[in-house]
Amino acid sequence: MSSAGLIVRALGRVGDAVDASVRAPAQVPRTLRTVLAHRAYRGLALLVGSAVLVLYLTANGDLAFSVSDRWSGTPFAQLAESGPFDTRAPYLFEPLLVLHPGAHIAVFLSPMNILLGAVVAGLVGCNIAVAAYTAKHAVACRRPGYSGILAAAPAFLLGFACCVPTFLLAIGSGVAATLTPVLVPLRPIFYPLTLVLLGAVLVWTVRRSRAMTSAM
Amino acid sequence: MVTENSPRQPGRRQVLKGAAALGGLAAVGGGGALAWQLRSGDxxxxxxxxxxxxxxxxxxxxxxxxxxxxxxxxxxxxxxxxxxxxxxxxxxxxxxxxxxxxxxxxxxxxxxxxxxxxxxxxxxxxxxxxxxxxxxxxxxxxxxxxxxxxxxxxxxxxxxxxxxxxxxxxxxxxxxxxxxxxxxxxxxxxxxxxxxxxxxxxxxxxxxxxxxxxxxxxxxxxxxxxxxxxxxxxxxxxxxxxxxxxxxxxxPTDDTFGSKEVVLGIRGGDSQLAIPKERVREEGTVDAEVGGVGVRAEWDEDLETARVSRADSGEPADFMDAMWFSWFSFYPDTEVRR
Structure with a gap:
C-alpha cells in the first residue's frame, strides 16, 4: 500500500475512534444503573467514595485530627465572616463554619470543598464499582479484569490540587524545590484534569464491561 | 477490486473526521503550550x-x-x-x-x-x-x-x-x-x-x-x-x-552559613550587614558599622532575643531576624560578621 493509502487508513481509524468515543459515554448511565442496582457494588461504591471524600477533606485541612486534646475548651461551633465562594487557592474555598465535636477533632465546613470532594469521590466510587463488577464477570470468562481498578488510582491522586504545598513539604524541601516550578503553575488544572481522567477511565471500564458481558 | 484479503477502505466521512480530530488536538496542544509559555515567563x-x-x-x-x-x-x-x-x-x-x-x-x-x-x-x-x-x-x-x-x-x-x-x-x-x-x-x-x-x-x-x-x-x-x-x-x-x-x-545562594541559620540583617544607607544571632547570644554584645553608622547588637536575656540599636542615639536600627538564605538572596553584597 502506498504512503497516501496508509495515511488515509490511519485517519479513517482515528475517525472510527472518534465515533466510538462519542458513543461510549452514552453507555455509562445504563451500565452504572445496572451495576449500582446490586447492593454489594452499591455498598462498595459508597464505602470507597466516602473514604476518598474523607481523605480529600483531610488533605486540604478541612478535617483535622489530633492525638492531644488541643481543642478542649474550644466552643462547639464558630462562624467565619467569609462567603461560600471566597477562595484560598485554586479549587480550595474558605470554610463558613468550624465544628469541634470533641477535643480531638475539628471539622471546617465549606460547602464548595465538600461538593468538589464529593464529585471526585463519586467518580472514584463508580470506577471501583464498575471495575469490580467487570472483574467478577472477567473471572467467570477467565479473562484479566482487575486493571480497571488500578487505572483509577493515579487519576484521583491528581485531585489534591489544593494540597500541593502540603504534599511538597511531606516529601522534603530539597525535592520540593525541584518540583515546585512545575507543580505550582499546574495547580489550576489539576482538579479539572482529575475529573477528565476519572471520567475517561470510567468510560473505558464501562466499554470493557459491556464487551465482556456481551461475550458471555 | 476488493477481495477477501484486502483491507476495508475507510469512507470519506471517517477520514475527514479523523483529520479534524487530529487537527483539533494539535490546536489545543499548541494553544496550551503557548499559554504555558506566556504564564511562566522567565x-x-x-x-x-x-x-x-x-x-x-x-x-x-x-x-x-x-x-x-x-x-x-x-x-x-x-x-x-x-x-x-x-x-x-x-x-x-x-x-x-x-x-x-x-x-x-x-x-x-x-x-x-x-x-x-x-x-x-x-x-x-x-x-x-x-x-x-x-x-x-x-x-x-x-x-x-x-x-x-x-x-x-x-x-x-x-x-x-x-x-x-x-x-x-x-x-x-x-x-x-x-x-x-x-x-x-x-x-x-x-x-x-x-x-x-x-x-x-x-x-x-x-x-x-x-x-x-x-x-x-x-x-x-x-x-x-x-x-x-x-x-x-x-x-x-x-x-x-x-x-x-x-x-x-x-x-543567588551562598553557603557561608546554613541556609536556615538565623542572622540579624541590618541595613544602613546602601549597605547591609549580617550577624549570626547565635554569635550575639554567645558574646552578649557585638559592635559594628553599617553604611558609616555605628550599631550595637545586644543579647536580651529577659526576652531571649537580640536587638540592634544605633550607637549614636540608642534608637532601634533598621534590622530584622532572617534566615541566611533569604537575607543573602536580596543582599548578595551584604557584609558578614562571622
Missing part, C-alpha cells in the same frame, strides 16, 4: 542575577513565582482583635511571638496566628502599622507606609520572590517583597517603606517582660486550625524551619 534562574551581583528591581520582578494561593488567598487580618495576657488560652509558653512597643503600648502577635495570615493591618491611635511575617524566610517586620503615604494597608499577592512574601498595597497595587520593603513593580516602584522592627521572642518571656501586653487573638474573621503550623514547628524544631532546603527557587 524562569527564576534566568530572571535573577547571576553570581554575586545584586538583583535589580526588574530582575526581582522577573523572578516572581506563584506560591499557590490567589490574591489574599492567605487573608490579611484587617480588623485585629486583642485581649489581655490573662485572657488568652491558645498559647503555650514556648510558642514564638512577635512583640512591639509602639506609642507606649505593648502588643504581641503570635506566630501560630500569623503563620496563617502573614499581614496584620493594625493601628496605634491614628497611626497605621502593618505587622508582617513570612514563614518561608523567617522574617518579621512592621511597616508604616512611605513618607508620602503613611496610611498604607497591604494584602498578600499569593506570589513569592526568592521565597519571600510578596505584598501589594491597596492604594496602588504595587508589589513589595517583605524583606526588601521596596516596591519592585507598580506606580510606586523604587519607593521604600518605613520599617519598625519587632522582637522575636517567646510567649513566656514577652508576657513576663510586659504583663500589660495586648495579645492578638484568633478572632481573625477567618477559620483556621491555629494549633497547627503547616510548615513545621519551632517548638519541636522540625519540618521546613530546620530543613536545609527551600520549597521555592532562590537565587
Amino acid at each position: 524562569s527564576p534562574a534566568d530572571g535573577a542575577a547571576a553570581g554575586a551581583q545584586e538583583s535589580t528591581l526588574d530582575e526581582l520582578a522577573n523572578a516572581v513565582v506563584s506560591g499557590g494561593p490567589g490574591k489574599d488567598g492567605i487573608p490579611p487580618i484587617d480588623d485585629p482583635q486583642f485581649a489581655g495576657a490573662g485572657d488568652v488560652d491558645f498559647l503555650q509558653d514556648d510558642d514564638i511571638v512577635f512583640g512591639l512597643v509602639y506609642s507606649g503600648e505593648a502588643r504581641v502577635y503570635p506566630q501560630p496566628v500569623l503563620v496563617w495570615h502573614e499581614i496584620v493591618n493594625d493601628t496605634f491611635g491614628d497611626d497605621r502599622l502593618a505587622v508582617t511575617y513570612c514563614p518561608l524566610t523567617g522574617t518579621t517586620v512592621g511597616f508604616t507606609g512611605t513618607d508620602e503615604r503613611p496610611d498604607m494597608t497591604f494584602g498578600t499577592t499569593g506570589n513569592l520572590v526568592n521565597s519571600n512574601l510578596l505584598m501589594y498595597d491597596r492604594d496602588t497595587d504595587s508589589d513589595w517583597p517583605q524583606v526588601l520593603g521596596t516596591a519592585i513593580s507598580g506606580s510606586l516602584k523604587g519607593r521604600q517603606l518605613r520599617t519598625v522592627p519587632l522582637v522575636w521572642t517567646t510567649w513566656r518571656a514577652w508576657r513576663a517582660e510586659h504583663p500589660d501586653t495586648r495579645v492578638l487573638t484568633t478572632d481573625t474573621g477567618a477559620l483556621r486550625d491555629y494549633h497547627r503550623d503547616p510548615y513545621g514547628s519551632y517548638r519541636e524544631q522540625s519540618g521546613y524551619y530546620v530543613d536545609e532546603g527551600t520549597i521555592f527557587p532562590v537565587e
Whole structure:
C-alpha cells in the first residue's frame, strides 16, 4: 500500500475512534444503573467514595485530627465572616463554619470543598464499582479484569490540587524545590484534569464491561 | 477490486473526521503550550542575577513565582482583635511571638496566628502599622507606609520572590517583597517603606517582660486550625524551619552559613550587614558599622532575643531576624560578621 493509502487508513481509524468515543459515554448511565442496582457494588461504591471524600477533606485541612486534646475548651461551633465562594487557592474555598465535636477533632465546613470532594469521590466510587463488577464477570470468562481498578488510582491522586504545598513539604524541601516550578503553575488544572481522567477511565471500564458481558 | 484479503477502505466521512480530530488536538496542544509559555515567563534562574551581583528591581520582578494561593488567598487580618495576657488560652509558653512597643503600648502577635495570615493591618491611635511575617524566610517586620503615604494597608499577592512574601498595597497595587520593603513593580516602584522592627521572642518571656501586653487573638474573621503550623514547628524544631532546603527557587545562594541559620540583617544607607544571632547570644554584645553608622547588637536575656540599636542615639536600627538564605538572596553584597 502506498504512503497516501496508509495515511488515509490511519485517519479513517482515528475517525472510527472518534465515533466510538462519542458513543461510549452514552453507555455509562445504563451500565452504572445496572451495576449500582446490586447492593454489594452499591455498598462498595459508597464505602470507597466516602473514604476518598474523607481523605480529600483531610488533605486540604478541612478535617483535622489530633492525638492531644488541643481543642478542649474550644466552643462547639464558630462562624467565619467569609462567603461560600471566597477562595484560598485554586479549587480550595474558605470554610463558613468550624465544628469541634470533641477535643480531638475539628471539622471546617465549606460547602464548595465538600461538593468538589464529593464529585471526585463519586467518580472514584463508580470506577471501583464498575471495575469490580467487570472483574467478577472477567473471572467467570477467565479473562484479566482487575486493571480497571488500578487505572483509577493515579487519576484521583491528581485531585489534591489544593494540597500541593502540603504534599511538597511531606516529601522534603530539597525535592520540593525541584518540583515546585512545575507543580505550582499546574495547580489550576489539576482538579479539572482529575475529573477528565476519572471520567475517561470510567468510560473505558464501562466499554470493557459491556464487551465482556456481551461475550458471555 | 476488493477481495477477501484486502483491507476495508475507510469512507470519506471517517477520514475527514479523523483529520479534524487530529487537527483539533494539535490546536489545543499548541494553544496550551503557548499559554504555558506566556504564564511562566522567565524562569527564576534566568530572571535573577547571576553570581554575586545584586538583583535589580526588574530582575526581582522577573523572578516572581506563584506560591499557590490567589490574591489574599492567605487573608490579611484587617480588623485585629486583642485581649489581655490573662485572657488568652491558645498559647503555650514556648510558642514564638512577635512583640512591639509602639506609642507606649505593648502588643504581641503570635506566630501560630500569623503563620496563617502573614499581614496584620493594625493601628496605634491614628497611626497605621502593618505587622508582617513570612514563614518561608523567617522574617518579621512592621511597616508604616512611605513618607508620602503613611496610611498604607497591604494584602498578600499569593506570589513569592526568592521565597519571600510578596505584598501589594491597596492604594496602588504595587508589589513589595517583605524583606526588601521596596516596591519592585507598580506606580510606586523604587519607593521604600518605613520599617519598625519587632522582637522575636517567646510567649513566656514577652508576657513576663510586659504583663500589660495586648495579645492578638484568633478572632481573625477567618477559620483556621491555629494549633497547627503547616510548615513545621519551632517548638519541636522540625519540618521546613530546620530543613536545609527551600520549597521555592532562590537565587543567588551562598553557603557561608546554613541556609536556615538565623542572622540579624541590618541595613544602613546602601549597605547591609549580617550577624549570626547565635554569635550575639554567645558574646552578649557585638559592635559594628553599617553604611558609616555605628550599631550595637545586644543579647536580651529577659526576652531571649537580640536587638540592634544605633550607637549614636540608642534608637532601634533598621534590622530584622532572617534566615541566611533569604537575607543573602536580596543582599548578595551584604557584609558578614562571622
